[in-house]
Amino acid sequence: xxxxxxxxxxxxxxxxxxxxxxxxxxxxxxxxxxxxxxxxxxxxxxxxxxxxxxxxxxxxxxxxxxxxxxxxxxxxxxxxxxxxxxxxxxxxxxxxxxxxxxxxxxxxxxxxxxxxxxxxxxxxxxxxxxxxxxxxxxxxxxxxxxxxxxxxxxxxxxxxxxxxxxxxxxxxxxxxxxxxxxxxxxxxxxxxxxxxxxxxxxxxxxxxxxxxxxxxxxxxxxxxxxxxxxxxxxxxxxxxxxxxxxxxxxxxxxxxxxxxxxxxxxxxxxxxxxxxxxxxxxxxxxxxxxxxxxxxxxxxxxxxxxxxxxxxxxxxxxxxxxxxxxxxxxxxxxxxxxxxxxxxxxxxxxxxxxxxxxxxxxxxxxxxxxxxxxxxxxxxxx
Amino acid sequence: xxxxxxxxxxxxxxxxxxxxxxxxxxxxxxxxxxxxxxxxxxxxxxxxxxxxxxxxxxxxxxxxxxxxxxxxxxxxxxxxxxxxxxxxxxxxxxxxxxxxxxxxxxxxxxxxxxxxxxxxxxxxxxxxxxxxxxxxxxxxxxxxxxxxxxxxxxxxxxxxxxxxxxxxxxxxxxxxxxxxxxxxxxxxxxxxxxxxxxxxxxxxxxxxxxxxxxxxxxxxxxxxxxxxxxxxxxxxxxxxxxxxxxxxxxxxxxxxxxxxxxxxxxxxxxxxxxxxxxxxxxxxxxxxxxxxxxxxxxxxxxxxxxxxxxxxxxxxxxxxxxxxxxxxxxxxxxxxxxxxxxxxxxxxxxxxxxxxxxxxxxxxxxxxxxxxxxxxxxxxxxxxxxxxxxxxxxxxxxxxxxxxxxxxxxxxxxxxxxxxxxxxxxxxxxxxxxxxxxxxxxxxxxxxxxxxxxxxx
Numbered sequence: 001x002x003x004x005x006x007x008x009x010x011x012x013x014x015x016x017x018x019x020x021x022x023x024x025x026x027x028x029x030x031x032x033x034x035x036x037x038x039x040x041x042x043x044x045x046x047x048x049x050x051x052x053x054x055x056x057x058x059x060x061x062x063x064x065x066x067x068x069x070x071x072x073x074x075x076x077x078x079x080x081x082x083x084x085x086x087x088x089x090x091x092x093x094x095x096x097x098x099x100x101x102x103x104x105x106x107x108x109x110x111x112x113x114x115x116x117x118x119x120x121x122x123x124x125x126x127x128x129x130x131x132x133x134x135x136x137x138x139x140x141x142x143x144x145x146x147x148x149x150x151x152x153x154x155x156x157x158x159x160x161x162x163x164x165x166x167x168x169x170x171x172x173x174x175x176x177x178x179x180x181x182x183x184x185x186x187x188x189x190x191x192x193x194x195x196x197x198x199x200x201x202x203x204x205x206x207x208x209x210x211x212x213x214x215x216x217x218x219x220x221x222x223x224x225x226x227x228x229x230x231x232x233x234x235x236x237x238x239x240x241x242x243x244x245x246x247x248x249x250x251x252x253x254x255x256x257x258x259x260x261x262x263x264x265x266x267x268x269x270x271x272x273x274x275x276x277x278x279x280x281x282x283x284x285x286x287x288x289x290x291x292x293x294x295x296x297x298x299x300x301x302x303x304x305x306x307x308x309x310x311x312x313x314x315x316x317x318x319x320x321x322x323x324x325x326x327x328x329x330x331x332x333x334x335x336x337x338x339x340x341x342x343x344x345x346x347x348x349x350x351x352x353x354x355x356x357x358x359x360x361x362x363x364x365x366x367x368x369x370x371x372x373x374x375x376x377x378x379x380x381x382x
Numbered sequence: 383x384x385x386x387x388x389x390x391x392x393x394x395x396x397x398x399x400x401x402x403x404x405x406x407x408x409x410x411x412x413x414x415x416x417x418x419x420x421x422x423x424x425x426x427x428x429x430x431x432x433x434x435x436x437x438x439x440x441x442x443x444x445x446x447x448x449x450x451x452x453x454x455x456x457x458x459x460x461x462x463x464x465x466x467x468x469x470x471x472x473x474x475x476x477x478x479x480x481x482x483x484x485x486x487x488x489x490x491x492x493x494x495x496x497x498x499x500x501x502x503x504x505x506x507x508x509x510x511x512x513x514x515x516x517x518x519x520x521x522x523x524x525x526x527x528x529x530x531x532x533x534x535x536x537x538x539x540x541x542x543x544x545x546x547x548x549x550x551x552x553x554x555x556x557x558x559x560x561x562x563x564x565x566x567x568x569x570x571x572x573x574x575x576x577x578x579x580x581x582x583x584x585x586x587x588x589x590x591x592x593x594x595x596x597x598x599x600x601x602x603x604x605x606x607x608x609x610x611x612x613x614x615x616x617x618x619x620x621x622x623x624x625x626x627x628x629x630x631x632x633x634x635x636x637x638x639x640x641x642x643x644x645x646x647x648x649x650x651x652x653x654x655x656x657x658x659x660x661x662x663x664x665x666x667x668x669x670x671x672x673x674x675x676x677x678x679x680x681x682x683x684x685x686x687x688x689x690x691x692x693x694x695x696x697x698x699x700x701x702x703x704x705x706x707x708x709x710x711x712x713x714x715x716x717x718x719x720x721x722x723x724x725x726x727x728x729x730x731x732x733x734x735x736x737x738x739x740x741x742x743x744x745x746x747x748x749x750x751x752x753x754x755x756x757x758x759x760x761x762x763x764x765x766x767x768x769x770x771x772x773x774x775x776x777x778x779x780x781x782x783x784x785x786x787x788x789x790x791x792x793x794x795x796x797x798x799x800x801x802x803x804x805x806x807x808x809x810x811x812x813x814x815x816x817x818x819x820x821x822x823x824x825x826x827x828x829x830x831x832x833x834x835x836x837x838x839x
Binding site for chain 2: 318324
């Protein structure tokens with residue numbers, strides 16, 4: 001610090017910070033003497049300068065405070081001088097303005113230190129050695145930014161943002177502190193009479209009444225614990241209702257299809273080998289009188305291709321069902337023979353009703369590939 | 383054009399179109415000649431002896447322009463009917479044309495173009511090919527059946543896209559051949575010469591803006607000129623005949639004819655997507671990055687063009703133009719007859735084996751037998767198909783390694799897993815045309831047919 005003219009900005013800032021540290025370091029001193037201030041420099045400045053310093057002044061002050069700090073080492077009166085300030089602030093919570101003010105005050109402090117200081121009040125003198133030591137130690141230390149940062153880190157409380165782990169550690173420390181107040185809920189008000197659980201009646205429903213009471217007590221305790229519990233419980237109930245509603249939605253209350261049973265006329269209306277296409281538009285059915293495995297039968301074929309579900313056409317000229325989508329072809333008995341259809345057409349149940357008419361029941365289907373066409377319900381013998 | 387229009391009326395309608403069409407081709411050639419002449423790129427074809435006058439390509443295209451102009455004038459003056467292919471020729475084309483001829487023919491044609499690419503990509507040759515195809519198209523337009531298919535509003539953009547695809551395929555092959563010739567001479571590819579950065583703004587953004595405006599204008603013209611292809615109201619019991627998917631799915635619809643729905647509609651498209659995703663892990667060839675080349679990436683180029691042009695584009699063309707009512711196959715000049723009878727009696731492999739070869743019935747579980755025995759009999763019934771496919775997929779990859787030097791090197795380079803992925807993808811890709819040919823030639827329905835459990839392959 002020999003060359004006072006060529007202080008770098010870092011050094012100036014460091015000096016200003018050191019003043020802050022000096023203030024903090026003075027804190028224990030204030031405990032020793034309640035009458036004294038832990039913030040000496042700040043308040044000392046107030047009377048000296050009414051707060052109208054230029055930036056140049058402030059920088060100069062910072063520089064001289066540097067010098068003043070060094071001077072303080074040799075002149076123990078410097079902190080004592082500071083004790084003249086009015087008692088005020090907590091340490092460690094300085095605003096920028098206060099920091100600047102401290103810097104300013106130090107200027108005068110430095111000036112005071114320059115001349116031989118007369119002895120001050122006894123109280124101040126008592127606190128002086130305590131306050132002096134940390135301040136002096138700080139000021140004699142290295143002045144570069146890294147060391148200041150290191151020093152700050154080495155401190156018990158780190159300024160600036162902290163990690164969660166640090167916060168937890170600090171909270172733990174604070175918890176260990178016996179002086180820290182524990183937040184305790186106020187005692188619950190005594191329940192009014194109407195809220196008290198009635199004593200179980202000594203009747204036949206005693207057992208049941210006990211259960212109701214237990215449940216009520218349990219639920220009451222639970223809900224009083226937290227409003228979130230109420231919220232989540234309501235949400236769960238709502239969601240449950242919603243799921244139930246959705247399940248109900250899957251079974252609509254309407255009938256979209258025509259009746260599954262319908263009459264298609266008398267068996268003798270069908271000539272041998274005839275394919276009736278007149279029910280296709282309304283019911284999606286061909287009624288065919290032909291044969292299967294040599295047995296003459298009347299059966300009802302579903303007009304849906306077994307490939308991808310298009311509607312095939314009956315081609316009278318070629319005597320086959322032909323699907324326009326991918327060219328699948330089926331014989332008159334419904335067996336697939338060309339194109340990609342993997343299975344024969346499907347049959348619907350058919351029977352002779354009481355009035356002698358044929359009745360097709362679309363609710364039952366019969367597949368040839370699993371041998372269901374042998375089922376007597378799938379055809380009517382003629 | 384539902385057969386209600388008489389041929390005379392049809393010719394009158396088509397004459398106006400042909401006039402404009404031939405005139406367009408003439409102007410196109412005139413511009414080409416002008417460009418060659420002015421840019422000095424015209425090649426001297428021969429020098430007339432005596433006078434020393436040079437006949438260049440510009441002269442040729444000017445002459446072609448003149449011929450098309452005359453054709454245009456001829457078409458508009460009642461000569462359109464004469465401007466058509468001979469009826470005998472069209473009938474011969476129809477009778478020859480079938481699924482096998484079409485598919486194998488396109489494969490042979492594309493292979494020929496690939497092998498002779500050094501010749502076919504020459505601008506003069508390619509331009510001559512374009513002129514020939516346009517002339518053939520014009521001559522075919524006087525055929526009612528051809529015109530009704532090609533001029534269907536649904537199909538017009540597909541015709542345009544065929545030409546667009548041809549152009550882009552030619553362009554890439556042209557640049558690739560140029561680069562390959564340069565590489566053979568020890569020079570760097572053309573793209574490396576001009577390695578300058580192109581900026582997004584303004585270069586790319588302006589290009590995109592101009593394309594946007596141009597496309598919008600095109601859509602306006604298209605919407606005004608071509609009526610929307612609306613069909614009759616939908617009915618659950620009346621399926622349109624033929625019932626066709628959107629054009630880009632027609633390849634898939636054609637695949638559906640040969641495979642079980644879940645195989646052709648779910649598994650194979652999934653394999654296509656998965657296979658495309660696997661390319662970066664299979665392809666170890668680092669050449670061809672940032673420039674066009676064929677010689678340095680022959681395997682990748684051929685595989686892609688086979689999968690795209692043969693297995694996708696030709697199937698779309700077939701589905702669009704050659705599949706008529708009841709999904710029957712029709713030639714280019716054939717009337718779409720809804721009652722055309724075609725013997726497509728498909729037979730499963732198990733039927734061939736058990737019934738036709740061994741003359742026993744197909745194995746069938748006795749009635750009321752348990753689940754286990756039913757499955758046992760099903761597997762016994764389909765054992766030939768299962769064995770065949772197991773042999774194909776299990777024996778194919780090692781056979782390729784043993785018999786092909788190329789695949790042997792690939793196996794050593796790639797390792798077992800990557801090689802198996804690659805070889806199985808290729809075998810699966812090859813199975814599609816194999817299955818199609820088997821269907822067309824020997825009426826093969828399914829190699830494995832288990833309709834009881836919806837398992838058909």
